[in-house]
Amino acid sequence: MIYNVFIFLIVLLNMFLPVNNITASISIDVKPIATDSSNQNGAYFSGTYLNLFTELLGKSESLVNEKVDLAFNQLFYGDDKTQRVYYPVEPGMAYIKDINYNDVRTEGMSYGMMIAVQLNKKSEFDRLWKWAKTYMQHQSGASKDYFAWHCKTDGSILSENSASDGEEWFVMALFFASARWGNGEGIYNYKAEAQKILDAMNKKTTVEQNLRAVSLCKELGLEIQGSFMIGTPTETMEDIKMTERFIKDNDIKNFQLCIMTAYPGTEVWNYCKENDMIPENLDWSMFNTNTAPFSCNKNFTAEELEDIFNRVHRRLILNKIVRHPLKSLREVTKHPQKIISFYKRMVK
Numbered sequence: 001m002i003y004n005v006f007i008f009l010i011v012l013l014n015m016f017l018p019v020n021n022i023t024a025s026i027s028i029d030v031k032p033i034a035t036d037s038s039n040q041n042g043a044y045f046s047g048t049y050l051n052l053f054t055e056l057l058g059k060s061e062s063l064v065n066e067k068v069d070l071a072f073n074q075l076f077y078g079d080d081k082t083q084r085v086y087y088p089v090e091p092g093m094a095y096i097k098d099i100n101y102n103d104v105r106t107e108g109m110s111y112g113m114m115i116a117v118q119l120n121k122k123s124e125f126d127r128l129w130k131w132a133k134t135y136m137q138h139q140s141g142a143s144k145d146y147f148a149w150h151c152k153t154d155g156s157i158l159s160e161n162s163a164s165d166g167e168e169w170f171v172m173a174l175f176f177a178s179a180r181w182g183n184g185e186g187i188y189n190y191k192a193e194a195q196k197i198l199d200a201m202n203k204k205t206t207v208e209q210n211l212r213a214v215s216l217c218k219e220l221g222l223e224i225q226g227s228f229m230i231g232t233p234t235e236t237m238e239d240i241k242m243t244e245r246f247i248k249d250n251d252i253k254n255f256q257l258c259i260m261t262a263y264p265g266t267e268v269w270n271y272c273k274e275n276d277m278i279p280e281n282l283d284w285s286m287f288n289t290n291t292a293p294f295s296c297n298k299n300f301t302a303e304e305l306e307d308i309f310n311r312v313h314r315r316l317i318l319n320k321i322v323r324h325p326l327k328s329l330r331e332v333t334k335h336p337q338k339i340i341s342f343y344k345r346m347v348k
Contacts, residue, residue, distance in 0.1 A: 275298070
């Protein structure tokens with residue numbers, strides 16, 4: 001699968017970074033970024049966004065703009081056979097093609113929209129969005145407002161299932177477009193379209209539905225990977241114990257446990273703000289879902305949540321080792337850093 005936004009960044013870096021020999025080793029003189037220690041709120045609040053090409057690589061803004069324009073024009077308007085991934089079609093649409101498989105995917109479409117909005121390319125953005133809206137977004141049924149992740153270049157659907165990263169990037173790109181260009185009519189009311197996707201993604205599933213999904217996966221021989229969160233606003237200790245039991249009882253070997261973290265602009269952030277739960281000085285390095293910069297739950301302090309998280313995580317890891325020693329050994333052999341991570345959890 002082609003990930004066009006990363007290709008875009010690679011093209012940019014190849015333009016800036018010196019290649020010394022055939023092994024493609026590179027040498028970068030990284031300069032420290034000057035920061036205002038009194039500003040603890042970050043770019044979201046200050047409105048000051050660092051240009052890392054100028055700050056880290058020491059390049060002039062004019063050179064950076066020139067190189068970015070060259071990279072954009074290569075990927076969007078370069079040679080049909082060797083450079084471009086963006087293909088306009090009528091009426092007023094365009095798609096990002098996965099060159100390797102000669103098809104279209106929601107990841108590439110949404111990454112293309114993100115590139116377009118960040119570079120102030122409204123025409124390209126609107127064309128991509130119209131194609132995605134016309135051919136990929138489900139208009140009815142259980143998947144209404146989700147997107148078919150995989151299509152032919154003529155818009156025919158190859159898979160009706162969705163890929164969550166595609167939806168996430170569509171939403172973010174649309175919100176960016178709303179902030180940059182304002183909202184138009186119909187499908188170009190970017191904010192309304194983004195909210196529609198978010199509303200679809202916010203469907204409430206029940207424990208029974210999750211149990212049914214686990215059962216179906218086991219019947220079909222599919223390996224289950226689950227993501228679980230503790231510290232939601234109304235959660236109690238009994239709720240956390242139920243989450244732990246769910247993982248153990250259903251033998252979910254591949255799991256990710258995290259602490260609910262409120263990010264600016266989200267509903268849970270607004271909830272915490274309304275309830276005076278956000279401290280004045282935030283340590284943004286703690287916004288990693290494994291630590292608690294502050295608690296979103298009135299039943300637990302941030303320190304208590306971290307302690308609960310570490311104890312639950314230890315018990316789940318030990319349960320996995322006891323029930324699946326060979327699999328655990330293979331994972332540790334393949335990823336030695338997990339030994340260090342597990343040791344840190346054990347000694348906390």
